[in-house]
Amino acid sequence: PRRRSASHSFARERRRASFPMKFNLFLSACGAASYYFREQISHSTWITAGCFFLVGANVLVNEFFLGGSRKYYGKTHDCTGDVVLITGGNKGIGFETAKELAKFGAQIIIACRSERRASTAVRSIRSYSKNDNVSYEILDLESLKSVHDLVDRLTKKKIQIRYLINNAGVAIEKSTTIDGFNSQFQINHLSHFLLTNLLLKRNMITDNGRIISLSSLAHGVGGADIHLDDLNSTRSWKRLKMYGNTKLMNIVFTNELSRKLLRIGSKITANSVHPGAIDTDFSEHVVPNPWIRWLTRPIAILLTDPPVLGAQSTLFAALSPDLETKSGVYIDNCKVKRPVGKAQNIPKHYKLMEDFWEVSAKFVGQSNVI
Ligand SMILES: NC(=O)c1ccc[n+]([C@@H]2O[C@H](COP(=O)([O-])OP(=O)(O)OC[C@H]3O[C@@H](n4cnc5c(N)ncnc54)[C@H](OP(=O)(O)O)[C@@H]3O)[C@@H](O)[C@H]2O)c1
Numbered sequence: 605p606r607r608r609s610a611s612h613s614f615a616r617e618r619r620r621a622s623f624p625m626k627f628n629l630f631l632s633a634c635g636a637a638s639y640y641f642r643e644q645i646s647h648s649t650w651i652t653a654g655c656f657f658l659v660g661a662n663v664l665v666n667e668f669f670l671g672g673s674r675k676y677y678g679k680t681h682d683c684t685g686d687v688v689l690i691t692g693g694n695k696g697i698g699f700e701t702a703k704e705l706a707k708f709g710a711q712i713i714i715a716c717r718s719e720r721r722a723s724t725a726v727r728s729i730r731s732y733s734k735n736d737n738v739s740y741e742i743l744d745l746e747s748l749k750s751v752h753d754l755v756d757r758l759t760k761k762k763i764q765i766r767y768l769i770n771n772a773g774v775a776i777e778k779s780t781t782i783d784g785f786n787s788q789f790q791i792n793h794l795s796h797f798l799l800t801n802l803l804l805k806r807n808m809i810t811d812n813g814r815i816i817s818l819s820s821l822a823h824g825v826g827g828a829d830i831h832l833d834d835l836n837s838t839r840s841w842k843r844l845k846m847y848g849n850t851k852l853m854n855i856v857f858t859n860e861l862s863r864k865l866l867r868i869g870s871k872i873t874a875n876s877v878h879p880g881a882i883d884t885d886f887s888e889h890v891v892p893n894p895w896i897r898w899l900t901r902p903i904a905i906l907l908t909d910p911p912v913l914g915a916q917s918t919l920f921a922a923l924s925p926d927l928e929t930k931s932g933v934y935i936d937n938c939k940v941k942r943p944v945g946k947a948q949n950i951p952k953h954y955k956l957m958e959d960f961w962e963v964s965a966k967f968v969g970q971s972n973v974i
Pocket residue numbers: 691692693694695696697698715716717718721743744745746771772773774791818819820821878879880881882883884885886887
């Protein structure tokens with residue numbers, strides 16, 4: 605009975621998710637129709653039709669620049685007995701990913717910084733999935749101590765993780781963590797680097813485990829780069845550039861991790877994911893001004909997909925049998941794709957990958973990370 609109700613809600617969400625795409629197509633069709641009847645219609649109708657065309661044109665933007673309409677992973681799995689640790693699972697893409705994996709019977713641990721937000725999320729994941737094996741752990745990625753504390757608690761509970769999902773991410777203004785690092789750098793990369801390494805060092809990831817890190821298409825736009833001598837971006841700060849840099853770091857980290865795992869004969873895989881342009885609270889980072897956000901909301905709705913679609917590439921990375929032995933790949937829209945920009949050649953830049961790893965290890969005070 606659980607499976608039937610899950611597929612029912614799946615179909616409902618699929619319909620809801622495809623609404624923006626259908627709406628765009630409708631607008632384009634209206635524009636095309638008014639062009640066809642241009643002789644018979646007035647100027648004002650023409651202007652309206654022009655607007656329709658403009659809005660409908662975002663279909664093209666979506667198809668060609670944002671990776672196309674997002675696909676559903678669409679397969680069901682029995683994940684009974686598998687443990688998922690997901691950072692930032694209390695909202696957005698992480699929350700939807702946790703919901704779907706809970707529906708497949710996995711034990712879910714969401715690692716979040718707010719007890720209140722985490723417990724509310726746990727309740728809704730339980731009620732959506734009818735799976736009570738959902739809990740939270742406190743993790744503030746702005747503190748390396750918090751990462752150590754989480755791993756200590758999980759060690760005591762003898763947790764064995766099948767899917768580690770490094771999901772939490774921000775694009776916030778310049779600020780410094782208690783460890784003295786730039787907040788974006790520490791949340792998006794450094795703390796996840798430490799978390800992954802500690803779990804691996806303590807053999808807390810199962811032999812067939814998968815490590816998935818949420819990157820972004822931003823890794824390849826706006827001149828995103830990795831400056832080993834200035835990872836905190838102290839020399840020239842631009843908020844969104846820093847975000848792109850850290851998302852590039854996610855890919856470089858994943859590639860080097862996969863190489864290291866392969867070298868020690870491990871079957872654990874490490875892959876990175878671009879979830880799509882997704883309508884989550886992340887928009888507060890993209891457009892911090894609430895008024896501009898409110899005014900541009902209709903465009904945002906048209907250009908983005910709902911969070912449930914943002915979870916699909918992570919689900920693909922975690923569950924697809926096609927990826928059982930694939931490691932070090934970048935996934936976008938439930939497909940293995942080539943990253944863009946500087947990341948295209950990353951797999952060949954062993955020196956950069958090794959040096960980046962070394963610097964990160966030094967920053968987190970771990971000399972004998974894997
Ligand atoms: N949305 C998009 O279009 C998009 C596109 C490409 C890539 N991504 C990537 O996808 C991932 C998820 O993004 P999203 O859209 O779901 O964003 P979101 O809705 O803003 O969720 C971000 C999550 O990260 C958590 N988080 C932030 N700072 C944290 C900290 N210091 N310690 C622990 N958790 C922290 C948040 O917890 P709080 O509730 O406590 O803040 C929240 O759970 C990010 O890595 C993002 O870079 C998103």
